Amino acid sequence: MNIGVLGTGTVGRTIASRLVELGHAVTMGARQAGNDNATAWASAHHGRAGTFAEAAEFGAIVVNCTAGTGSLEALAAAGDRHLAGKVLIDVSNPLDFSAGLPPTLAVANTDSLAERIQAAYPATRVVKALNTVTASVMVRPDTVPGDHLVFVAGEDADAKELVRGLLGEFGWPAARVLDVGGVRAARGLEMYLPLWLSLYGALGTGEFNIAVHAAQ
Amino acid sequence: MNIGVLGTGTVGRTIASRLVELGHAVTMGARQAGNDNATAWASAHHGRAGTFAEAAEFGAIVVNCTAGTGSLEALAAAGDRHLAGKVLIDVSNPLDFSAGLPPTLAVANTDSLAERIQAAYPATRVVKALNTVTASVMVRPDTVPGDHLVFVAGEDADAKELVRGLLGEFGWPAARVLDVGGVRAARGLEMYLPLWLSLYGALGTGEFNIAVHAAQ
Numbered sequence: 433m434n435i436g437v438l439g440t441g442t443v444g445r446t447i448a449s450r451l452v453e454l455g456h457a458v459t460m461g462a463r464q465a466g467n468d469n470a471t472a473w474a475s476a477h478h479g480r481a482g483t484f485a486e487a488a489e490f491g492a493i494v495v496n497c498t499a500g501t502g503s504l505e506a507l508a509a510a511g512d513r514h515l516a517g518k519v520l521i522d523v524s525n526p527l528d529f530s531a532g533l534p535p536t537l538a539v540a541n542t543d544s545l546a547e548r549i550q551a552a553y554p555a556t557r558v559v560k561a562l563n564t565v566t567a568s569v570m571v572r573p574d575t576v577p578g579d580h581l582v583f584v585a586g587e588d589a590d591a592k593e594l595v596r597g598l599l600g601e602f603g604w605p606a607a608r609v610l611d612v613g614g615v616r617a618a619r620g621l622e623m624y625l626p627l628w629l630s631l632y633g634a635l636g637t638g639e640f641n642i643a644v645h646a647a648q
Numbered sequence: 649m650n651i652g653v654l655g656t657g658t659v660g661r662t663i664a665s666r667l668v669e670l671g672h673a674v675t676m677g678a679r680q681a682g683n684d685n686a687t688a689w690a691s692a693h694h695g696r697a698g699t700f701a702e703a704a705e706f707g708a709i710v711v712n713c714t715a716g717t718g719s720l721e722a723l724a725a726a727g728d729r730h731l732a733g734k735v736l737i738d739v740s741n742p743l744d745f746s747a748g749l750p751p752t753l754a755v756a757n758t759d760s761l762a763e764r765i766q767a768a769y770p771a772t773r774v775v776k777a778l779n780t781v782t783a784s785v786m787v788r789p790d791t792v793p794g795d796h797l798v799f800v801a802g803e804d805a806d807a808k809e810l811v812r813g814l815l816g817e818f819g820w821p822a823a824r825v826l827d828v829g830g831v832r833a834a835r836g837l838e839m840y841l842p843l844w845l846s847l848y849g850a851l852g853t854g855e856f857n858i859a860v861h862a863a864q
Contacts, residue, residue, distance in 0.1 A: 534832075536758050541752050576861050585846075610847075612846040613846055613849060620846045623840070625836075627828070627836030630828040634827065634828050642858040642859065645793050647855035
């Protein structure tokens with residue numbers, strides 16, 4: 433499948449590399465053509481590098497791996513006409529580092545980044561996913577033992593099924609992909625980040641994840 | 649030990665009953681003397697019922713089980729002189745139902761209820777704990793299988809150790825009580841609630857909890 437990955441940071445490069453490894457064709461999009469990270473990645477991984485617009489146009493699926501505080505700007509550059517009708521997997525977190533560490537969220541509680549993206553691109557099928565784990569765990573969940581979960585949230589059931597399939601290729605069994613509801617549920621997935629950061633501090637590693645156990 | 653439980657709802661009654669069962673002396677505090685819930689509870693469980701001030705005065709430890717949006721008012725009624733120097737276990741969540749379901753948080757992201765309480769009562773040693781699980785799981789964690797966790801956050805290490813001991817009496821092994829840091833980490837514990845509510849919806853029960861698995 434042709435997939436556009438927006439963002440050239442660790443998350444974008446990790447997801448793009450795994451997608452290529454799984455046989456997908458990937459264009460990595462950056463703010464500027466000729467972005468060093470994207471060019472180097474494309475050269476090393478038999479991928480393509482381009483602008484946000486070129487990556488979005490290329491992808492039958494688009495993955496938003498940009499920094500959360502820049503995501504709306506990146507999607508505007510990608511262009512509504514290149515996003516309309518497509519599934520957009522929103523991996524981003526609206527982390528605001530402007531007041532130092534630990535970050536707060538640029539949007540929280542009464543709104544979420546995923547909801548803002550869905551509202552700005554109503555013809556795009558936004559699925560929030562993967563933002564609750566570090567990049568290496570996103571694409572290789574078996575690096576962490578146990579029956580830990582990844583979550584999906586979004587309005588479009590078919591889009592969530594498509595994302596579930598892609599997550600399955602990454603190594604997430606269907607039973608460990610939990611649908612938490614519509615796009616509003618992205619609030620909870622984004623608001624988990626402060627606890628994630630505390631757990632990172634307590635555990636001394638970002639390579640962890642949560643499992644959910646219920647009474648029998 | 650003498651323990652004051654502030655609040656007469658499900659959480660307050662569940663914690664108070666378990667404390668009596670474990671041999672502690674409990675006064676349940678309510679806004680008004682003669683509160684029906686508190687009086688009925690005291691009669692059934694060999695406890696005492698009183699005002700917030702009487703419960704706080706009675707307790708060597710005070711447990712805040714009031715609704716989050718009313719906690720600061722309840723603690724003001726309890727009185728600084730009855731709280732100073734004591735450990736206050738803050739179980740509350742600042743859930744705001746004023747705009748309907750699902751609730752938002754009355755304070756989030758750049759502050760937390762626990763931080764507000766600690767700021768208002770600097771001579772009190774606030775420990776955020778137990779707010780991430782439903783009442784029945786708080787006091788009987790073995791109702792949920794697996795190595796799921798409870799979290800503590802607060803500034804005072806001795807207070808957190810005391811709370812760890814009380815959690816141990818409830819049935820939480822020390823290895824499953826994770827210290828996530830100072831009182832600021834309460835933000836993450838409170839901001840987990842929207843995800844908790846989504847999980848409740850997805851699982852169809854509130855009797856669940858999260859375990860954290862890390863890469864080896």
